Amino acid sequence: MRASLFITCYNDTLFPEAGHAVVRLLERLGVELDFLPAQTCCGQMHANTGFRPEAFSQAKRFVQLYRDVECVVIPSSSCVAMIRDQYPGLFEELGNEELRTQFAILLPRVYELSEFLIDKLGVEDVGAYFPHRVTYHASCHGLRGLHVGDRPFRLLSKVRGMELVPLANLERCCGFGGTFSVKNAEVSSAMLDAKLGDVLATRAEYCTALDNSCLMHLGGALHRRNESLRTIHIAGILASTEEHPHEAAR
Amino acid sequence: MTAPVMDPRVAPPFPEAALHILQNAELRKNVAHATDVIQAKRNHLVAEKTDWQELRTSASSIRAHVLANLTSFLEEFEAKCTAAGGVVHWAADGAEANVIILGILREESATEVIKIKTMTSAEIQLNPALEAAGIETTETDLAELILQLGNDEPSHIVVPALHVNRRQVREIFAQRMGLPELSDDPQALTSAARSYLRKKFLSVPTAICGANFLVAETGSVAIVESEGNGRMCLTLPRTLIALVGIEKVVPRFSDLEVFLQVLARSATGERMNPYTSLWSGVTPGDGPQRFHVVLLDNGRSEILARRVERQTLKCIRCAACLNTCPVYRQTGGHAYGSVYAGPIGAILTPQLQHMQHAQSLPYASSLCAACYEVCPVKINIPEVLIELRAQVVNQERAHMARWSDPMYVGMKAANFAFASAWRFRWAQRMGRIGLRLFTRKDGWIHRLPSLGARWTMSRDLRGLPEQTFREWWGARGRSGSREAK
Numbered sequence: 001m002r003a004s005l006f007i008t009c010y011n012d013t014l015f016p017e018a019g020h021a022v023v024r025l026l027e028r029l030g031v032e033l034d035f036l037p038a039q040t041c042c043g044q045m046h047a048n049t050g051f052r053p054e055a056f057s058q059a060k061r062f063v064q065l066y067r068d069v070e071c072v073v074i075p076s077s078s079c080v081a082m083i084r085d086q087y088p089g090l091f092e093e094l095g096n097e098e099l100r101t102q103f104a105i106l107l108p109r110v111y112e113l114s115e116f117l118i119d120k121l122g123v124e125d126v127g128a129y130f131p132h133r134v135t136y137h138a139s140c141h142g143l144r145g146l147h148v149g150d151r152p153f154r155l156l157s158k159v160r161g162m163e164l165v166p167l168a169n170l171e172r173c174c175g176f177g178g179t180f181s182v183k184n185a186e187v188s189s190a191m192l193d194a195k196l197g198d199v200l201a202t203r204a205e206y207c208t209a210l211d212n213s214c215l216m217h218l219g220g221a222l223h224r225r226n227e228s229l230r231t232i233h234i235a236g237i238l239a240s241t242e243e244h245p246h247e248a249a250r
Numbered sequence: 251m252t253a254p255v256m257d258p259r260v261a262p263p264f265p266e267a268a269l270h271i272l273q274n275a276e277l278r279k280n281v282a283h284a285t286d287v288i289q290a291k292r293n294h295l296v297a298e299k300t301d302w303q304e305l306r307t308s309a310s311s312i313r314a315h316v317l318a319n320l321t322s323f324l325e326e327f328e329a330k331c332t333a334a335g336g337v338v339h340w341a342a343d344g345a346e347a348n349v350i351i352l353g354i355l356r357e358e359s360a361t362e363v364i365k366i367k368t369m370t371s372a373e374i375q376l377n378p379a380l381e382a383a384g385i386e387t388t389e390t391d392l393a394e395l396i397l398q399l400g401n402d403e404p405s406h407i408v409v410p411a412l413h414v415n416r417r418q419v420r421e422i423f424a425q426r427m428g429l430p431e432l433s434d435d436p437q438a439l440t441s442a443a444r445s446y447l448r449k450k451f452l453s454v455p456t457a458i459c460g461a462n463f464l465v466a467e468t469g470s471v472a473i474v475e476s477e478g479n480g481r482m483c484l485t486l487p488r489t490l491i492a493l494v495g496i497e498k499v500v501p502r503f504s505d506l507e508v509f510l511q512v513l514a515r516s517a518t519g520e521r522m523n524p525y526t527s528l529w530s531g532v533t534p535g536d537g538p539q540r541f542h543v544v545l546l547d548n549g550r551s552e553i554l555a556r557r558v559e560r561q562t563l564k565c566i567r568c569a570a571c572l573n574t575c576p577v578y579r580q581t582g583g584h585a586y587g588s589v590y591a592g593p594i595g596a597i598l599t600p601q602l603q604h605m606q607h608a609q610s611l612p613y614a615s616s617l618c619a620a621c622y623e624v625c626p627v628k629i630n631i632p633e634v635l636i637e638l639r640a641q642v643v644n645q646e647r648a649h650m651a652r653w654s655d656p657m658y659v660g661m662k663a664a665n666f667a668f669a670s671a672w673r674f675r676w677a678q679r680m681g682r683i684g685l686r687l688f689t690r691k692d693g694w695i696h697r698l699p700s701l702g703a704r705w706t707m708s709r710d711l712r713g714l715p716e717q718t719f720r721e722w723w724g725a726r727g728r729s730g731s732r733e734a735k
Binding site for chain 2 (some may be wrong): 007009012013014015016017019020023035037038040041043045046047048049050051052054057058061082085086090129135140142144145155171172173175176177178179181183184185186187188189190191192193194216217219220221223224
């Protein structure tokens with residue numbers, strides 16, 4: 001199985017350890033992983049903020065870059081949701097038939113990480129070991145955009161040594177919302193406050209998710225409050241084994 | 251208490267209005283509690299419907315069909331309603347609707363009207379127009395009465411006084427009804443309202459209502475309500491005026507089968523709403539003998555003409571999107587500066603303002619899509635929000651001042667960087683060097699300038715790692731730990 005990793009712009013820059021974990025995990029499962037260095041961003045930030053022509057150029061770039069690969073793995077549900085939900089409308093508006101055709105052929109081969117593991121590789125037990133108390137935060141784009149359903153739970157429940165604690169109000173947004181966190185910083189912080197209350201009530205050691213964007217939001221506030229609870233991308237947990245425990249967060 | 255500004259033309263931008271409300275702990279507690287209760291009821295009753303998704307599909311399809319053929323359904327309604335003895339008026343905007351209604355009231359020599367809750371009348375500022383003409387209005391819906399007596403404004407489409415608790419209601423009633431001994435027991439409060447309103451029902455011969463649905467096939471008007479005040483207003487007065495947005499029409503009487511099911515469950519978490527009133531024109535010797543319908547456009551035709559935004563008009567005003575919205579949960583309705591609050595308000599209000607006011611509202615959402623999931627007519631609110639954001643940015647592009655907006659500059663810079671891998675690598679390096687200035691010994695950033703300060707007001711940011719993923723990958727290839735490709 002060959003797959004190409006689209007790491008996403010913010011994981012590349014801010015959370016390279018999530019990328020390391022994806023590489024370790026997928027190579028351990030026998031995937032021949034490639035990384036196209038020409039990749040940059042899927043265009044989500046521009047599209048969601050209203051910068052549509054700018055989003056067009058990123059979307060076009062993505063399709064042209066990946067049109068010939070066997071499949072694309074993306075460790076971020078919101079970027080996959082951008083591609084699945086917004087690219088069709090963008091290309092329709094652009095009126096570029098060739099691009100639309102290329103995209104239609106590429107789309108079924110674009111996977112979010114948990115989708116790739118379960119739907120493409122057909123594994124639930126990835127052989128991970130993570131001896132900690134963990135709660136799972138459902139990012140909105142994974143939950144309502146991709147409808148990943150119980151895939152993350154199926155993966156996490158097979159991790160040895162791990163205690164998975166349910167998070168109350170799982171379906172409620174953490175308040176990140178990309179530029180929303182800055183444009184409406186006060187409301188975003190109030191939403192975050194409510195989410196943190198639920199996260200801390202789990203008394204977990206780690207909060208995990210499919211998206212580092214939510215985790216950056218939660219983790220930033222946890223650090224501000226000197227909480228010991230840490231955030232970790234789901235790839236970090238799934239990559240962790242007895243021989244190679246996960247890289248400790250700085 | 252000072253009334254919140256609910257006119258989108260003069261209301262402060264959403265972040266500013268929200269900031270003010272976020273400091274009101276009591277209001278936020280009231281809103282969170284009320285929405286949690288309604289939402290739990292709604293979820294419970296939706297879960298018991300095994301055909302809920304089919305119902306949603308039907309409701310959505312019927313509404314889409316109506317919008318695609320709106321003119322013919324409205325003309326059919328007009329013909330049927332007129333034949334049944336009603337008088338149909340057409341109002342291009344709010345000002346025209348107010349003039350029409352005032353004209354009818356003058357003809358009736360009315361000095362006083364009773365009203366059933368109608369958000370459309372708040373949309374066109376009907377009450378102030380009536381007051382200015384010397385006509386006294388009494389809101390008969392309990393929540394609207396609380397707001398009217400308390401000099402307050404609606405904060406929710408279905409439960410307008412949801413931000414007020416019973417202790418506050420008691421204070422308003424005790425003062426305005428002259429009942430110093432009144433307790434805050436819900437039954438005592440409703441009894442007080444009941445005797446206050448009963449006098450009005452029995453003495454005022456003119457009523458104003460909205461409508462939940464117009465039926466083209468029969469010329470009927472449908473109103474659903476919970477308190478019976480509507481039934482009083484629809485049967486006792488001599489003259490009845492219905493103010494209705496043009497999008498409220500449904501083709502056939504049998505279509506109500508779908509909408510009455512989804513509306514009650516979505517709006518109040520009930521299997522069926524307590525009172526459903528349906529009437530067609532006038533019936534001699536029974537109910538109001540003069541019946542007017544004012545069909546209001548007020549920007550709706552413009553929305554109808556737009557491909558993505560058109561779905562906004564599918565709305566049946568159930569407010570399920572408000573109850574599930576994590577933003578609304580924090581701010582309540584007044585922050586939206588419009589009678590239409592929450593996710594639906596964030597898309598409807600700026601469009602009703604021809605995108606000339608309320609441009610901050612499309613950004614008043616984290617795009618979490620909880621609204622889309624509960625919407626009984628499947629309005630893809632996030633899609634419309636993004637569409638409207640693009641229009642707001644396009645407005646900004648026309649002005650030189652855009653270059654002093656750090657968000658605009660940042661977006662353009664990011665776009666420049668994302669256009670090629672080397673530019674992106676360069677930007678990553680520059681960012682790493684630049685942020686080092688702000689990174690503390692523990693590797694975290696606690697304070698940033700400009701837009702960054704909006705992040706660090708409540709959140710730290712981990713400093714940029716010394717190696718990006720792509721640098722790691724490149725180094726890994728060279729060190730031979732994986733096959734070079």
